[in-house]
Amino acid sequence: MDGRDATLSAVIDSTHWLLTLSCADRPGIVHQVTGEIVEARGNITELQQFTSTESGRFFMRVQVQSGFDRSHFERAFATIAESLGAQWNLDYVGRRRRTLILASKAGHCVNDLLFRQRSGYLPVSLPLIIANHPDLGDLARFYGVPFEHHPITTPDTKAEVEKHILDVVAEHDIELVVLARYMQILSPELCEALTGKAINIHHSFLPGFKGANPYRQAHSRGVKLIGATAHFVTSDLDEGPIIEQNVRRVDHTMEVPQLVAMGQEQESRTLTEAVKLFAEHRVLLDGARTVIFS
Amino acid sequence: MDGRDATLSAVIDSTHWLLTLSCADRPGIVHQVTGEIVEARGNITELQQFTSTESGRFFMRVQVQSGFDRSHFERAFATIAESLGAQWNLDYVGRRRRTLILASKAGHCVNDLLFRQRSGYLPVSLPLIIANHPDLGDLARFYGVPFEHHPITTPDTKAEVEKHILDVVAEHDIELVVLARYMQILSPELCEALTGKAINIHHSFLPGFKGANPYRQAHSRGVKLIGATAHFVTSDLDEGPIIEQNVRRVDHTMEVPQLVAMGQEQESRTLTEAVKLFAEHRVLLDGARTVIFS
């Protein structure tokens, strides 16, 4: 259990483990990994494996029931992982992953995250919200989540806030940064530093619209579906590996503000689902793609 | 009833009428139009009206039950329509609209159209299929639909086939041209001649992908939804007013051929729905948008 979480979530059971692993494919990996689990007297309750024909990479997620000693297993497993050149992670099933929310004015995504965190749907802990506007402070306080307001008005304040974000990530050992309609373009350095652990939410349409005011463009073309895409943050704006997408039907009677409202509903739903998938170690990166073990 | 249809559809009832109308908005139009219906002793069973705040245009679709004399009503109504500067149409509910299918090799859309036409789901008559490949001839013959194979191999043969299409449209008094994966770029002249009566089907993705091999691009980005868009044909390729859209969920295990197969399922569904909406006079054009009275 993570020492930073003062209150142990009721769903955590220190005999249920979650192991994820990715590496270059070669024969025998599943056998080797499961051998180590057998050795540790673990029983596999769910296993998903996938090898990408495109990248030649191997991905695995295993749930294990075992009374094994964590450090003992980690030492043994580290040897295998090293021989495979693998990235891997061992966690308790249901542990709340430490998540930093970045926000701005719009509350729809933040509200959904906070409510579903409290209800237990989202296995995350929320040590802090950082926002460049004060609007969501009351909401954060209601849910008992610390809230910091750092206005970004100049390149200098932007650089300072970005440095602060990195400090917070280090200090709280943040595992996931959620851009909940943060409305700021991150610097390439920050994108780089947060690779594979920052999720953004983006409206999306069929067809895609470039440039300003996409909802107005969507209205002008009379689209029948509007949606949202949750993706990892990369320095290519709105172009990172896709984690989750949803759409809903709209019609000609809806004006731009209604499309925006319906788009927000999709955004909050989709971001919450993406955070849940990530928190449960169901999202593995395969270059520009994701492997989702849902 | 349309004289060209040898067999009268059982669902047609010459006392159920469908009136559609669009014009510049001004007060009193609904009252004026319904006054004419009252005059003709008609009873309205369904009426949908919409005024576009963007274009300022008025759109209406009315179903009327009446034993009125068609020509008598048309004369009376023509006077009103002229005073409104309106485009309008009077039809029997359930009449099969004369539809020309343009096809190529891929059979998924044509099969769905033919099957659902025969089952009675699609109120269209199909006097002819024109294709630039012979592959779908057997399918057409099975459904008893005349099939012409006109190869397009040179600019000259293309021009000849386009001229032939226009001749067929004129000869059969075609009301709708369906590009069922026709895979040919229509000339601007043909697009112009078919404005508002030709429907195309296009794959579509979130985000949109430009250039060749969109399914490969979609796979590389790891999209979670793929879909299809049915739209009116304009000279802007794949950019006409949107009629219908659908998506389905896909995942990382699906290779490009599977995505294509799933995309085809969306294409056939979506094109069939768009043809149904058009055939039932539920699609009205509002500049670059559609009003869909579904």
Add this chain to the structure above:
Amino acid sequence: MDGRDATLSAVIDSTHWLLTLSCADRPGIVHQVTGEIVEARGNITELQQFTSTESGRFFMRVQVQSGFDRSHFERAFATIAESLGAQWNLDYVGRRRRTLILASKAGHCVNDLLFRQRSGYLPVSLPLIIANHPDLGDLARFYGVPFEHHPITTPDTKAEVEKHILDVVAEHDIELVVLARYMQILSPELCEALTGKAINIHHSFLPGFKGANPYRQAHSRGVKLIGATAHFVTSDLDEGPIIEQNVRRVDHTMEVPQLVAMGQEQESRTLTEAVKLFAEHRVLLDGARTVIFS
């Protein structure tokens, strides 16, 4: 504008009106009603009409732009309505309808209603929440909505609370009562008194499951979709006219608690949409069915 609303919503514009009407069908109604609108110098911006072949009833929803004097129009229109034996309603577009929420312990529906009311998505005012448990008091206070806790522990306390609900409905001139997971069976008398103005939310499954613990039954049958149904309250429990339904996909890995969590997401979404449809006068009753002018 409703005098009880101290603060006028910004979206209200006293020149945009919403008229709904239902009555036994007969020829000429649209013409007659729109004649009155022409008379009042109104311009129709959206009109939907439907006649039920099953019940023979006529339904209409009209949006009108006009500077007419309300009381003058109401007098004139009342005469027509009386001659038609019609139920009718005239309202401002965007007016917040006075809504009473009944709640228990579960917060998912109440949270969604409060958040979307504040964000402006739901055009309702919320003078009061009545709950038989204290759990949601903090949430209500955060949103500035008065909250009353009335425990129901005996038939007597139940009767008292029901009487209080009716008093509140009368005192605040409540237009809509929302059972946001209220978990109490209303007495036939209360159902009767709230006919056509109380909405309930109910989990729903394919196939339907009777009896206790439906999520466990759904799990045992391995359903692939779970959903929610919002319906009007009638004395037939969970059987009133349906307003809105949604489903989402689930799979075999999900245990009962996860199905419950996903069901709650569907419940909150579906109830919010139903409240929105009602608040915008888009829901008309046709016996055991609803006509939804969406």
Add this chain to the structure above:
Amino acid sequence: MDGRDATLSAVIDSTHWLLTLSCADRPGIVHQVTGEIVEARGNITELQQFTSTESGRFFMRVQVQSGFDRSHFERAFATIAESLGAQWNLDYVGRRRRTLILASKAGHCVNDLLFRQRSGYLPVSLPLIIANHPDLGDLARFYGVPFEHHPITTPDTKAEVEKHILDVVAEHDIELVVLARYMQILSPELCEALTGKAINIHHSFLPGFKGANPYRQAHSRGVKLIGATAHFVTSDLDEGPIIEQNVRRVDHTMEVPQLVAMGQEQESRTLTEAVKLFAEHRVLLDGARTVIFS
């Protein structure tokens, strides 16, 4: 490759294997099975495993790339499987599974199955269609699938046809029986004989309706979604383990025949998907539930 398939499907590659296995759970199974694969110099390209907490059963589906000798591997693996008390199957990826279609008059499901079989979407071979009405004979002939018409008019003819079905299943070594709107209640004996290899399609609604004419009941209640459920056949009519479900939105303007037509669209889609899942060995039985490795 299956000797009965005269033409080898192009997608089959005798170095790609599919292994499915289910048994009572115990520690070490994945390790043991993958050990055998390593031994046979196979490389796992996709593996999904799930243990049901409800039933305590272990389920696995593995795709393996290997040049191993089939009979050699089967012998070795049979020993393991026996020690586990496991049901297991080894197949080529992409092999067309021998499928018998039972039909009646309605063509929507049969048409979709035949078209998608020919297009390559469905990896099945179709040695025969048996129908109790002649209506679909032409469709079958068009697709080159043998068609037998056996009218069922009396208990005796029913018994004869059921005996014939079992003979056909034995003679053609049928792996899957698809009831494509067969409209006959199978005898308990036939259900028993086809356990786990017969799929039926059933309309479905929220809420569920019992008794005759469910579409009329659905219309009377004004449901907003209609759907279809594909499930295994059991002697409990329309109650077998669920494989796949879909819904689509409907509204108050749709009369019963339209609901039926839309329901048919869901039925054909859903049945085709269920057959695809089964043919690809993605459906494993867990008592009254299914495990779907999609």
